[in-house]
Amino acid sequence: MQELLKRISIEPVVCFGKPCIKGTRRWVSMLLDMLASGMTVDNVIHKYPYLTYDDIWAEIYYGSLMFNDKYVDLKSF
Numbered sequence: 001m002q003e004l005l006k007r008i009s010i011e012p013v014v015c016f017g018k019p020c021i022k023g024t025r026r027w028v029s030m031l032l033d034m035l036a037s038g039m040t041v042d043n044v045i046h047k048y049p050y051l052t053y054d055d056i057w058a059e060i061y062y063g064s065l066m067f068n069d070k071y072v073d074l075k076s077f
Helices: 002-007 028-036 041-047 053-067
Strands: none
Touching (some): 028 041, 028 053, 041 053
């Protein structure tokens, strides 16, 4: 699972420092909102074809860690 976190980046000059899928401007929170609103993983990938299934699993994993009050230092990945 830790390998998935390498797909997430937080850079102050990209998307106001919000967690994003590395190399994109797609916020983790935005993609989680899409899934929460009923979109399927396939719907998200169809809408954003540059994303992969591993990108989606990475953001779900990251979101679950943050929900559990765990700070994730992405610089260590």
